[in-house]
Amino acid sequence: MSRRTGHRFAGAALAAGLLAAAGCAAQGAAPDAQGEARTLEFGVPQPPNSLDPIELHDGVQRYVWGSLFDTLLALDHEGELQPNAAESWSYSDDALTLTLDLRDDMSFSDGDPVTAHDVQGTLERTLENAGPQRGNLSAVESIDVPDDHTVVLNLSEPDDNLLVSLAQAAGVIGDPETLDAPETALDPVGSGPYTLNEERTQDGTVYVLDRRDDHWNADTYPFETVTIRPIQDRTAMFNSVLSGELDAGTVDPAQAEHAEAAGLTLTEVEGASLAMLVLADRDGTTTPALADVRVRQAVNMAIDRAAVVESLHHGLGTPTAQIFHPLTAGHAAELDETYPYDLEHARALMADAGYEDGFSMSMPGNIMSTHFQATLVQAFDDIGIELTWDPVPPQTSTQSTDWPAYWNIGGATTPSRVVAQFYAEDGSNNPFGTSDPKLRELLDAVAEETDPERADDLYRQINEFGVEQAWFSPVLWITTIWATAEDVEYVGSAVSPMDLRVFDTAE
Amino acid sequence: MIPYIVRRLAAGAGLALVITLIVYLLIGTSFEDVARTILGQSATPEATAALLEARGWDRPILVQYVEWLAAALQGDFGASVYTSLPVLPEVLSRLAVTLSLIVPALLITATLSIVLGVWAASRGGVVDRIAQGVSVFGYIIPGLLLAIGLVVLFGVQLGWLPATGYTRFGDDPAGWARSITIPVIVLVVGGVANMSAQVRGRMVDELRRDYVRTLRTRGVSSRSIVLKHALRNAGSPALTVMSLEFINMFGAALIIENVFALPGFGNYAFNATLQGDIPVMLGISTFGVVLVTVVNLATDIANGWLNPKARVH
Numbered sequence: 152m153s154r155r156t157g158h159r160f161a162g163a164a165l166a167a168g169l170l171a172a173a174g175c176a177a178q179g180a181a182p183d184a185q186g187e188a189r190t191l192e193f194g195v196p197q198p199p200n201s202l203d204p205i206e207l208h209d210g211v212q213r214y215v216w217g218s219l220f221d222t223l224l225a226l227d228h229e230g231e232l233q234p235n236a237a238e239s240w241s242y243s244d245d246a247l248t249l250t251l252d253l254r255d256d257m258s259f260s261d262g263d264p265v266t267a268h269d270v271q272g273t274l275e276r277t278l279e280n281a282g283p284q285r286g287n288l289s290a291v292e293s294i295d296v297p298d299d300h301t302v303v304l305n306l307s308e309p310d311d312n313l314l315v316s317l318a319q320a321a322g323v324i325g326d327p328e329t330l331d332a333p334e335t336a337l338d339p340v341g342s343g344p345y346t347l348n349e350e351r352t353q354d355g356t357v358y359v360l361d362r363r364d365d366h367w368n369a370d371t372y373p374f375e376t377v378t379i380r381p382i383q384d385r386t387a388m389f390n391s392v393l394s395g396e397l398d399a400g401t402v403d404p405a406q407a408e409h410a411e412a413a414g415l416t417l418t419e420v421e422g423a424s425l426a427m428l429v430l431a432d433r434d435g436t437t438t439p440a441l442a443d444v445r446v447r448q449a450v451n452m453a454i455d456r457a458a459v460v461e462s463l464h465h466g467l468g469t470p471t472a473q474i475f476h477p478l479t480a481g482h483a484a485e486l487d488e489t490y491p492y493d494l495e496h497a498r499a500l501m502a503d504a505g506y507e508d509g510f511s512m513s514m515p516g517n518i519m520s521t522h523f524q525a526t527l528v529q530a531f532d533d534i535g536i537e538l539t540w541d542p543v544p545p546q547t548s549t550q551s552t553d554w555p556a557y558w559n560i561g562g563a564t565t566p567s568r569v570v571a572q573f574y575a576e577d578g579s580n581n582p583f584g585t586s587d588p589k590l591r592e593l594l595d596a597v598a599e600e601t602d603p604e605r606a607d608d609l610y611r612q613i614n615e616f617g618v619e620q621a622w623f624s625p626v627l628w629i630t631t632i633w634a635t636a637e638d639v640e641y642v643g644s645a646v647s648p649m650d651l652r653v654f655d656t657a658e
Numbered sequence: 659m660i661p662y663i664v665r666r667l668a669a670g671a672g673l674a675l676v677i678t679l680i681v682y683l684l685i686g687t688s689f690e691d692v693a694r695t696i697l698g699q700s701a702t703p704e705a706t707a708a709l710l711e712a713r714g715w716d717r718p719i720l721v722q723y724v725e726w727l728a729a730a731l732q733g734d735f736g737a738s739v740y741t742s743l744p745v746l747p748e749v750l751s752r753l754a755v756t757l758s759l760i761v762p763a764l765l766i767t768a769t770l771s772i773v774l775g776v777w778a779a780s781r782g783g784v785v786d787r788i789a790q791g792v793s794v795f796g797y798i799i800p801g802l803l804l805a806i807g808l809v810v811l812f813g814v815q816l817g818w819l820p821a822t823g824y825t826r827f828g829d830d831p832a833g834w835a836r837s838i839t840i841p842v843i844v845l846v847v848g849g850v851a852n853m854s855a856q857v858r859g860r861m862v863d864e865l866r867r868d869y870v871r872t873l874r875t876r877g878v879s880s881r882s883i884v885l886k887h888a889l890r891n892a893g894s895p896a897l898t899v900m901s902l903e904f905i906n907m908f909g910a911a912l913i914i915e916n917v918f919a920l921p922g923f924g925n926y927a928f929n930a931t932l933q934g935d936i937p938v939m940l941g942i943s944t945f946g947v948v949l950v951t952v953v954n955l956a957t958d959i960a961n962g963w964l965n966p967k968a969r970v971h
Contacts, residue, residue: 200696200740208698281712286700336742354743356824356921382822382919383929386806390821391919394814546934548694550701561699568699577702579694584703 191374191639191654193399194388198355198381201336204273205282207320210562210649214379217650218345218360219260220323223251223270223302224314228653230479230565230646232314235368236265236324236342237302242601246309251317253300256367259326260346267296272327274304287316309598311606312567319648344372344651355381373656392634399635399654404465410634416657422469422477422645423631424562426523428514428624429573432555433585438512441555445504447621451490452497453530460627463522467630473618474569474625478646480603481566481610486618497534509535512556515549516540520558523626527558550582560629563645566610570594573623574613590616663955670951674944675727681943682723685936689715692739692934713739726940735944736937738930745941748926753945755824756915756922758834760907763842767849768900772889774850775857775896779865780884789858796851801910805844805917812840822919841914848910849903856899860892894965901957905950 199212207216225235234240237251257265271294277284278291290310295303306313316322326340337354338347345360352359358379362372382388385403392400393413402410402417411417430450435442456470472490475481501507516524524540531538543549549557559580564572573580574594593616597609617623633641635657643653693709694701710716726736735745778789813821819840825833864870865888873883911924919925923942930938 201742203742206742210698281705281709283697283700285708286697286702286705353826353921355741380823380919384916384919387822387917387919390809390814391823394817394821396821396823544934545932546691546695547688548691548701550694572699577704579697579699579701 189374189638189656190376190378191398191651192378192380192396193654194380194382194391194397196381196383196388196401198358202339203336204320204323204325204330204339205277205280205284206336207323208283209319213320213649214651215358215360216320216323217343217648218377219339219343219347220325220341221257221265221343222318222320223322223324224318226315226318226565226646226648228642228644228647230476230644232318235318236270237317240314244601246599246601247306249304249306249313251302251304253302254367255300257324257342258365259340259342260363261326261329261340263326263328265324265342266299267302268299269327270294270302270324271296273323273325273330274321276325276327276330277321284316284321287312287319287321309595311598311600312571315565315567342366344368345377348376351378372651374651374654377651395636397636398639399633399641402632402634404467404632407632407634415634415636416640418633418635418641419467420631420633420641420643420645422563422628424560424629424645425471425474425476426468426558426560426626426629427474428527428556428626429550429559429580430556430622430624431550431580431582431585432552433620433622434583436552436555436583438510438555440504440506440510441512443504443506444620445500446506447624448490449497449500449504449534450531450536451621451624452493452500453534454527454624454626455492455530456626457492459523459526463526464627464629467632468627469630470627471625473614474573474623475566475610475614476563476569476646477628478563478644479566480607481569481614483611483614486615489618490621494533501534506535509537511537511539513539513541513554514556514558515543515547515554516558517543517547517549518545519560523558550579552582563628565646566607570597570610570613574617585622587616587620663959666955666958667951670948670955673951674947677947678727678730678940678943679723681939682719682726682936685934685939688934689936692936695933696740726937730940730944735941738935738938740933740935745937748938749923749941749945752921752923752926753949755920756908756911756924758827759838759841759911759914759920759922760845760904762838763845763849763907764900764904766842766846767853767903768896770846770850771853771857772896774854776861776884776889778854778858779861780880786858789854793851793855793858796847799847801844801848802913802917804847805840805914808840808843809917824918824920824922837920841918841920844914845907845910849907852906853896853899853903857892857896860895861888864888864892890964894961897957897960897964901953904953908946908949 195211195214197211199215200206200208202216202219204220221236223235223237224240225233227233236253236257238254240249240251242249253265253267253270259265274288274291274294278288290306290308290313291304292307293305295305297303324342329335329340338349344366345362348359348361351357360377360379362369362375380397382391388400389402389406391397392402392415393410407417428450430441430447432438432441433447440446451472460466460468460470471487473482473486501509520540528538541554572578574590575581576584576586590613593609593613597606597613600606600609635641638657640655640657641653642655647653689710690706693706693715697705697709714722729736733746735749737744738748774789774792778786809821812819819836823837825837827834870883870888873887911922912928913924915922915925916928926938927942930942
């Protein structure tokens with residue numbers, strides 16, 4: 152992340168705009184000096200679907216639910232796990248038993264104390280209901296509560312993604328007594344640092360949060376009242392920030408110059424999301440050519456990543472050949488040199504693979520890919536691949552076996568999530584369920600590894616495997632730009648969970 | 659009269675049935691996509707299958723439609739697949755927002771159009787050219803551009819009006835008026851451009867009719883001829899234009915509400931369509947059809963009152 156004051160923005164862009172899924176906007180800090188109530192008002196591209204713990208989504212929806220609930224663990228701005236509702240945690244040697252020790256000073260918004268039974272009740276309910284979070288707890292077989300402040304998760308298999316999940320939506324603590332009440336979807340009982348101001352909140356339109364001064368972590372949250380406004384349209388968001396209605400919001404590169412001229416502070420969040428091709432059909436089920444690693448490598452060498460960043464993203468991005476985030480374990484800078492833009496070499500690889508005359512393939516084209524389609528058609532054409540885009544509506548999932556490859560833009564995340572989504576056989580970004588003996592060994596090893604340093608090394612090896620085997624053709628890390636009013640500072644990073652801890656008062 | 663109204667409403671209901679079935683068939687094949695969208699990044703094949711089963715989406719499309727229809731006939735339009743909130747109350751509250759925008763816009767449009775159209779037709783000359791100029795101006799300015807321009811001027815630069823957002827009338831009437839001012843202006847500009855030209859054209863025709871000449875020879879004042887005779891005859895087509903304008907504005911709300919982040923019907927429809935929220939799309943289609951039917955019916959009845967020849971028996 153860097154702060155900037157220069158003039159670097161020229162034309163229009165779509166960059167941050169595309170990232171509605173990963174970006175967001177914030178509004179409103181009014182403040183003050185000696186003890187006056189500080190307020191923050193900001194915009195997000197999307198309201199939470201529901202505030203029921205079994206329906207929660209990570210990402211931008213967290214700004215609201217993350218204020219109402221405590222999660223068992225937390226992730227800091229470096230993506231490292233930190234204590235939260237659980238003061239400490241430990242794995243058994245076989246990584247099949249996870250013990251969490253809870254704080255004893257937590258209470259729900261209705262005044263009842265939070266106990267280990269509440270954690271058990273919430274987790275069991277998530278496991279019993281089909282919803283977005285069940286998969287993140289799939290390794291959990293049973294939950295024991297030896298005393299009021301200890302929770303023991305018994306696992307059916309080791310799961311390196313579990314701790315991170317407990318710092319995300321799967322790890323919220325609800326009040327089992329009220330979870331099944333219809334109000335839970337709109338105004339749940341939680342133990343988080345804020346409560347929903349029912350009178351001023353309009354579901355889907357504006358969420359007003361009042362800080363609970365009796366919350367154990369209230370000092371971390373400088374704003375007494377926070378207003379969150381979902382604004383989907385990028386121009387509407389920009390106008391709201393510019394007019395001072397919002398204290399903070401994300402702006403597109405093309406809007407940044409105006410925002411700066413209007414006296415707003417711009418903060419660049421580098422690597423907020425990753426734009427990439429997932430070369431999914433590595434077994435050649437529908438497109439035999441993609442089963443040859445040389446063809447996948449040729450695709451990687453046909454894309455001029457630096458030029459994409461410059462001309463399609465106004466220089467606001469970083470070329471990359473790997474999908475692990477630079478701030479996290481598993482990332483290895485030298486891997487980015489693996490596939491330089493080299494058409495001659497790429498054509499030679501195609502010829503070696505027996506595809507001198509090329510072949511044709513199609514990919515699903517939607518709102519996320521439009522901006523890049525022409526460039527990719529050209530790049531593929533340069534090495535003899537005739538690429539066509541099948542237009543699909545935005546609600547159609549592209550992560551399917553209907554296409555051998557697809558364009559994907561997703562928010563930066565932790566190594567364990569990258570592995571769970573992109574490398575695991577049943578990962579959502581591995582639609583053909585590709586696997587490999589060597590990879591499976593690495594995945595098993597990292598799942599069982601309880602020593603963080605050794606786990607980091609395994610993540611790096613998994614990353615190397617993905618790059619060498621060209622399972623993907625990553626293109627660039629996209630930079631998000633936050634515009635904030637003078638009283639508010641954006642202090643998050645690309646891997647910060649999207650909750651109120653990314654905002655602070657500017658001193 | 660009553661059998662006529664019943665017939666028309668029944669036709670509207672039939673139309674709603676056909677349209678919802680078409681909507682259902684058009685989108686119904688993508689339940690798996692909906693399930694994947696709900697699950698997001700944790701959409702493993704097993705999780706997707708489990709969700710499809712839990713929600714009953716793995717059953718044949720037509721079975722699901724018939725079930726939806728049976729429930730809808732009893733007033734239960736189901737719940738959003740994403741938020742689990744019931745569709746009916748949400749549609750009604752969204753409609754209230756959109757109508758609170760469209761009704762004032764329509765009244766202002768009608769008033770301005772009649773004044774402008776009548777004035778232009780009866781005075782002619784410079785006045786007529788000004789009126790036509792206004793009309794052409796309204797036509798050539800794209801609504802979206804006008805909306806953004808007005809927001810930048812009044813919302814961002816001058817700070818007189820909110821750039822985005824909606825205040826409920828019940829919470830703060832003045833705030834409500836401020837929040838709808840720019841959207842209403844945008845709708846009125848487009849509406850007046852269309853409707854004033856229609857009123858003017860019709861009035862010009864009426865004023866050339868034989869009965870007008872007869873009235874003049876009898877010494878009836880120009881004012882009386884224009885306002886009492888010609889305008890009443892021109893009123894009927896103007897009313898039809900007004901009903902079309904209402905439906906137009908309903909369509910325009912889809913864009914306007916997004917530009918101003920207003921929680922209306924158009925915004926609801928837009929998001930539901932983007933996400934493939936099937937029960938919401940069906941609820942919206944049903945209410946859209948019902949609304950258009952009712953407006954058309956009301957227009958026909960009002961036309962009958964204005965013009966005995968158009969009266970139904």
